[in-house]
Amino acid sequence: MVTTFRRALGVAVLGTLTASALAACGGSGDGPGAEGGDGKKGSTVTLVSHDSFAASEEVLKEFTERTGHKVRVLRGGDAGSALNQAVLSKDNPQGDVFFGVDNTLLSRALDNGLFTPYEAQGLEKIPAEYRLDGEKHRVTPVDTGDVCVNYDRAWFAERDIEPPKTLDDLTEPRYKGLLVTENAASSSPGLGFLLATVAEYGEEWAEYWKKLEANGVEVVDGWEQAYYDRFSGSAGGEGGGDRPLVVSYASSPPAEVLDADPAPERAPTGVATGTCFRQIEFAGLLKGADNPAGGKALLDFLVSETFQEDMPLQMFVNPVREGTELPEVFTKYGERIEDPYTMAPGRIAENREAWIDTWTSLVVR
Secondary structure: OOOOOOOOOOHHHOOOEEEEEOOOOOOOOOOOOOOOOOOOOOOEEEEEEOOOOOOOHHHHHHHHHHHOOEEEEEEOOOHHHHHHHHHHOOOOOOOOEEEEEEOOOHHHHHHOOOEEOOOOOOHHHOOHHHOOOOOOOOOEEEEEEEEEEEEEHHHHHHOOOOOOOEOHHHHOHHHOOOEEEEOOOOOHHHHHHHHHHHHHHHHHHHHHHHHHHHOOOEEEOOHHHHHHHHEOOOOOOOOOOOEOEEEEEOOHHHHHHOOOOOOOOOOOEEEEEEEEEEEEEEEEEEOOOOOHHHHHHHHHHHOOHHHHHHHHHHHOOEEOOOOOOOOHHHHHHOOOOOOOEOOOHHHHHHHHHHHHHHHHHHHOO
16 A cells, blocks of 8 residues: 555556565565575465565565575455455465555454464564554554545646645535545455544544535445546556546555656645545464465565565555665655544454445445
8 A cells, every 4th residue: 555556556567476486584684594484495485465565576586595485476356355355265275474454454354363473573673553463463564555535636737626635625516526436345445545534524424425425426346446447647547537536545646757757846646635544554474374484484574674675666655664765756756644544443343344334335336
């Protein structure tokens, strides 16, 4: 994301349903041995996720060499849609591990009893601030990302208009009809953006959305539609949209320049840094998994050095493992969000459905 892209502009790396050879530990030496923990070598483990899960060829090869476990990647749309499917099928789970539930939706997964507790090897290398399930270990933190409004630099430069910086700015008349966001009921970045407005405006958040509605905000189903189809600054969508503002991620600008030759001085898209909400993304062992041993091994891998180093350029999210070095394209073109909006998981759990219902009545026709 952490959406993601949704935030992972590397979604094209893998298809909608992929059978890939993976191993369950990384190059750091933590994780199970060559037999894949207590599982059988050569077994298949199914990873259920959103559309943007990706890993590099080299990492997949290392997985195979170490454990022989093969992983089938089953994608279910955006993060919210994938989680909804997992909840509906919890008595007969689609796979062994679910990846992609974030802090905005975590309570929905936990309250529905989706996961079997497991303390992943290497978890001690992840800061406590990311371990939102405490010592219960029903989920394992894997990545973080910041949901932010992105803007098309060229569009604003051509019209000599200053891009927005804050949530307040987005309600100004000069930005009328320019913003596209995702449906908060089905999309994790859409929900993250909604939560940012609740964190900023408190009990007045609905009034803020009335202003956005009056200022022409557009709502679409998910990140890919918003970013590739409606956003004017998307390279992947060849800039075909007419909206120069989109709810995406702080790491989207580096994705826009990843394959550029020559590399530009700055990314063609920018980030409104005063609009950002911090996401933490988790994985968990699905209760009733056919291959729990392989699932545990896969969770060990997801927090391993190998996967954490590979992840930024595959899914354009930030690693959670301490000491993991970010690629240069992230540090040069990305935005480091020093003071993102956050919210306690308990508050999200208590109010999320009511907030979404109110939001839907305000902006979804």
